[in-house]
Amino acid sequence: MNALKLAIFGFLTSALVGLVYVWTAEPIAKAQQDARDATIRAMLSEVDEIGLGIETSLTDARLLEQLGWSTPIVIRALTRNDAVVGYLVPIRAPSGYSGPIDLILAVTTEPRILAVRVTTHRETPGLGDAIDHRKSDWIQQFAGYALDTHAAEDWIVRPDGGVIDAFTGATITPRAVVNGLRRAMSALTNDPSWPSKLEVR
Amino acid sequence: MTRMTTLTQGLWTQNPALVQLLGLCPLLAVSNTIATATGLAIATLAVLVGANLSISLIRAWVPDTIRLPAFILVIAALTTCAERLVQAYDYNLYESLGIFLPLIVTNCLILGRADALARRTPPWASLLDGIGQGLGFGLALIALGALRELAGSVVLLAILPPGAFIGLGILVAAHRLIHRRLVRPQDPASLPSTETKRVRTTGDVT
Numbered sequence: 001m002n003a004l005k006l007a008i009f010g011f012l013t014s015a016l017v018g019l020v021y022v023w024t025a026e027p028i029a030k031a032q033q034d035a036r037d038a039t040i041r042a043m044l045s046e047v048d049e050i051g052l053g054i055e056t057s058l059t060d061a062r063l064l065e066q067l068g069w070s071t072p073i074v075i076r077a078l079t080r081n082d083a084v085v086g087y088l089v090p091i092r093a094p095s096g097y098s099g100p101i102d103l104i105l106a107v108t109t110e111p112r113i114l115a116v117r118v119t120t121h122r123e124t125p126g127l128g129d130a131i132d133h134r135k136s137d138w139i140q141q142f143a144g145y146a147l148d149t150h151a152a153e154d155w156i157v158r159p160d161g162g163v164i165d166a167f168t169g170a171t172i173t174p175r176a177v178v179n180g181l182r183r184a185m186s187a188l189t190n191d192p193s194w195p196s197k198l199e200v201r
Numbered sequence: 202m203t204r205m206t207t208l209t210q211g212l213w214t215q216n217p218a219l220v221q222l223l224g225l226c227p228l229l230a231v232s233n234t235i236a237t238a239t240g241l242a243i244a245t246l247a248v249l250v251g252a253n254l255s256i257s258l259i260r261a262w263v264p265d266t267i268r269l270p271a272f273i274l275v276i277a278a279l280t281t282c283a284e285r286l287v288q289a290y291d292y293n294l295y296e297s298l299g300i301f302l303p304l305i306v307t308n309c310l311i312l313g314r315a316d317a318l319a320r321r322t323p324p325w326a327s328l329l330d331g332i333g334q335g336l337g338f339g340l341a342l343i344a345l346g347a348l349r350e351l352a353g354s355v356v357l358l359a360i361l362p363p364g365a366f367i368g369l370g371i372l373v374a375a376h377r378l379i380h381r382r383l384v385r386p387q388d389p390a391s392l393p394s395t396e397t398k399r400v401r402t403t404g405d406v407t
Contacts (some may be wrong), residue, residue, distance in 0.1 A: 002267045007270045009259075013278035019281040024289035031292035125230070125299045 015075030036119045040104055043115045053077030053084055056198035063194060066187035068180060073196055093180025094157060097172045098122040112146035112190045128173030147189045155182040204329055211333025217310045218341035219376040224310040227301045228342055229365040238346025244283045244340030249311050251279045253331030256319040272315045280306040292334040310338060345372060
């Protein structure tokens with residue numbers, strides 16, 4: 001009897017959460033998109049004379065998987081004087097301390113990292129959240145990084161034998177970000193013709 | 202207990218933050234600015250009022266043996282709703298509150314009120330108690346936020362984590378001083394007792 005009552009409570013409270021979830025889904029998606037756009041604008045304002053070009057979608061399953069995604073993503077071209085000089089690539093680092101960490105990566109066509117920012121994360125406040133550019137400038141050290149000019153240890157956090165600083169008390173978070181970046185950059189570097197897989201939306 | 206004393210208990214004589222010293226984790230963590238303090242104060246108030254009211258409404262249905270899981274279900278559902286609503290309508294606040302918004306579910310003030318009061322009190326009185334306790338907690342949180350933000354422009358320490366403890370200490374001391382001034386002339390017995398039972402959250406403190 002008690003178990004049944006508890007089950008009924010579980011059902012009712014889940015129904016309430018479900019209702020609110022559906023009701024707020026749209027405003028939340030919009031708020032996240034706005035926050036992401038603001039982050040991208042702020043990030044690109046630090047790169048000289050760069051503009052936003054057309055939006056394309058990436059559906060290639062293998063490449064998507066290496067960027068951390070299981071569903072197609074939108075990749076925006078970066079332009080300078082009307083010529084495409086790079087791309088805005090969203091990547092997902094799957095192994096954060098509290099779930100995946102989403103990043104937005106601005107790369108040149110070479111590819112070399114122009115800038116990178118964390119767009120969504122649930123890392124611990126005061127420890128892991130230093131990956132957030134609003135909390136510390138840790139993430140900015142990756143500007144200018146490319147696989148062919150930076151040695152292997154430049155893509156590994158110090159506790160794992162590399163040279164990238166981790167945070168005291170929070171190694172998992174920076175490790176997830178660095179590994180995600182390395183994997184994404186390897187994928188883009190090893191497949192120089194990847195932009196040909198983009199489809200105009 | 203009259204309606205008025207139900208309210209003033211939460212706001213002053215049994216203020217959750219300053220007298221019962223409950224819910225200190227969020228209190229200390231997000232009190233560095235008035236804006237975040239106000240945001241968490243409102244969210245906590247909403248969850249506390251909702252939990253008190255709904256637990257009071259279902260109180261006849263819940264046997265003692267399953268009351269804790271049932272209460273936690275109610276509180277967790279309300280907290281999740283509050284989190285979604287804040288995320289939908291004030292995304293910046295959601296980002297600055299971070300983990301402390303979902304952590305409202307573990308605020309011992311809320312489960313404490315549910316277990317000590319709402320489960321044996323009619324809805325109306327439980328609602329008032331929730332408002333009183335929630336406002337008391339919220340005002341203390343905002344006061345601490347204001348104190349730290351103001352002092353922070355002079356002393357950086359006020360913004361840093363130790364500032365939260367020092368600020369709360371100042372507020373608790375101020376509360377006791379004022380309370381003593383106000384109450385002693387007529388009724389020395391209503392002073393907050395210095396014995397340890399003062400911090401009990403269950404049952405009536407006599």
